Amino acid sequence: AKRIRAIFEQAPLGIAVINSHSGQFLEINSKYCEMTGFSENEMLRHTFQDITHPEDLQADLNNMKLLLEGKIESFEMDKRYIRKDNSIVWVHLTVVPLWWGAEHPRLHIAMVDDITKRKRAEEAATLFRSLVEHTNDGIEVIDPKTGRFLDVNEKACLAHGYTRDEYLSLTVLEIDPLVATQGWEKTMDENRRCGSRVLDTLHRRKDGSVFPVEVNVTYIRLDRDYLLAVVRDISERKQAEAALRESEQQLRLFTLTTNDSTWNWDLVANHVMRSGFERAFGYLTEEVAPGIDWWVERLHPDDRERVMSTYQDAVARGSVTCSYEYRFRRRDGAYAMIDDRAYIVYDGTGRPVRMLGAMTDITRRKQDEETLRKSEQQLRQLFEDRDRMARDLHDNIIQALYAVGMGLEECQRLIRKNSALAVRMAGDAVTSLNAVMRDVRQYIKGLEPQFLSGRQLRVELAELVRTMEAPHLLRFRLSVDPAAAASLTSEEANHVLCVVREAMSNSLRHSHAKTGAVSLLQLNGHIRLEVVDDGTGFDMHTDGERGEGLHNMTARAQELGARLEVVAQRGEGVRVLLDIPRDREHV
Structure with a gap:
């Protein structure tokens, strides 16, 4: 009995004697208590139902029912216990009865082995496998010695047109013609030396067609050596690169036929491809940098903010084109005047992703x-x-x-x-x-x-009146306000004299007047010149077009910023008014 008790206590498994009907723990060893985190006394107050995870309990009870009914002799299952600290422990449970034959079922022995680590490893492996199967890239595990595939994911099978069993019967040389040409041993030497590398190559499908792939190869040492290859189909990228090369070639050919300097700005990568800057601005090829800053630095400082604002405003409005003129620094330091026309490309969300343009030296x-x-x-x-x-x-x-x-x-x-x-x-x-x-x-x-001064104007006007007052000629009265004459500038005084001379000459030649009057007065806010006669007058609307004299008086009034008014009526003489404002800036 002591020997059996010692085995019970020192066993590496958890062992317990349990009431088969109530599930009450009756005896339990220390290993069982260690797994659950409860003391022996605490365990003896519990049933196996108390510590079994709810999701596993029904399966356990179903097995116990079959055991009690004599339909099974024992059973095993993986289940979870809830430890005292509420953490989970996975166990492998083996249950055997402690009754024989026709005896009434009463007790059974439960033996549990802690399999938590194994379960976590299985869960991790399941998660990893799920990730591998759902990735967009093909995954290949390869034997470094033979080049044979040890494992592949579903993506790799679909891309190459093989089933998984067919794929695992192949070697790298059978799907990679470039490796077949180079040889497996040389390929492996490079893989070992690099440890990890990325290369572009070709893969052959089951139907014989080939397609470009990017392979990321890593040499791994675990229980043995492995090659892990992540394979990505780059057909679309290669097509895009080919299209870009063709576009660049067309752009270069276009540039050769024009004096424009062309540019293509990838806004996402902030990379600018330029052509024609060497010929147009004298820069060496190696001096033309691919960044946008190279261009911005060569804008004239006075134009820089305006040019960048023009681009930003165009994007804010959603415009597909914009143009601007600015000064651009040549290699020799001189500035060229540029007419730049750009086309803006947007993605599906309305974000600008590319700009293309041409700079014309104007x-x-x-x-x-x-x-x-x-x-x-x-x-x-x-x-x-x-x-x-x-x-x-x-x-x-x-x-x-x-x-x-x-x-x-x-x-x-x-x-x-x-x-x-x-x-x-x-x-x-x-x-x-x-x-x-x-x-x-x-x-x-x-x-x-x-030019006359304002004071000289009075003398000139008096001399002009005296000339007209020869015997039998027209007589004029002269009235000049000295302050008004003195306030005139030399330019104004000369214009006033010419207007008076023209008005008096017209009176003398055409009006048959006997008397007339000339006055220069200072009124509120302006100087007024007035020339009148008592002659025959004329009809402003019916007596023909304006003569040269009236045209000249009008032009002089405009130069002075003054208001000219000619009042005439047949039989009632002529009145010429010129109002010169005193608030003009040049006065």
Whole structure:
């Protein structure tokens, strides 16, 4: 009895005597207690039902029922116990009865072996196998000595068209023509030396067709040596690479037929393929970097922010095209003016993934445009100078000559009646002619007549009125506010004098007026010039188009920013008003 008790206590298995009807533990050894985490006394207060995992309990009870009914002599099963700390322990249970023959069933022995590690290893192996079978790549386990396949996953079988048994009957040389050419021993030498490597090769299917693959090979030492190969079908990648090479070739050919520099920016990889930059900007091939920063660094600092904003705005709007002009630094440090036109490619989510464009050097065109602009500006200036000269000749020289002519006619009439007056008027005519010749010489030299000051304007106006007041000529009254005249600039004073001369000359030649008036007054916010006569007047709407004089007065008013008004009615004389604002910036 002592010997049996010693075996019971020292057994490497958990052993317990259990009531076959209630499941109560009656005797139990220390190994059983160690597996469950309970003390002996605690175990003797429990039944096997108390510590059996709920998912395993019914199977255990079913086996006990068959045992009690005499339908089985014993049974074994894997089951889980819930330990005292609520952790799980896997055991292999063997149950044998402690009754014989027709005895009434009462007790049985339960023997349990801890198989937790084995179960976890099996679960891990099952998980690993599931992962291997569900991966998108083919997995091959190879014997390094023979090259024979020891294991493969379903993906590898599908890709090559073999069943698993057919695949495992093959060697690497039978599916990889490049390895067959090189030889297995040389291939294995490279695998051992590298330990792990990635190579592109070809695999042959069961139907004889071949397809490109990327193989990641690792040399593994476990209980023995293995080769683990992860095989990926790269047919689509190779097709894309071939298409890209063809596209690049077409791009290079296109570049050779144009002066443009082309670029292709992969926004995801931030890689830029460029062509034509060597020829267009003088860079060496090795100096043209594939990153976008290389291009950004060569933008003119004043253009950089604007160009990048233009691209960002185009993307924000979802535009497929954008264009911009900027300055780009050549290899020699000079800047070329560039017209850059880009096309933006988006993926299915609307994210920009690629940009393609062409840079055209428009430096010469911009220089030509600038030359043309300056030429047009010079031509406009010439026309403006011509118009101004024609206006000044009309308003100054011609009007002055007309006044001299009128005076000489009067001298001719007076020479017999009042010779002294005629001589004095002839002298005035000579003085006026000398002044006219002085102004003509100035025009010939390309110089403007000397500008008047505001104060000189009063003197000139008085002299003009005196000239008109020769005997039997039109008489004008003059009223000039000294403060108003003094506030005028030289330019304004000259324009005012010309307007007065033109208005008075028109009155003298056309109106048959007897009297007139000239006034220059300072009103609220402006200076007002007024020239009136009591002549025959004219109809503004029916007496023909505007003459040169009225056209010139209008042009002078525009240059001054002033308001010109001519009021005329048949039989009621003419009134000319010129309002010059005092808030102009140049005053």
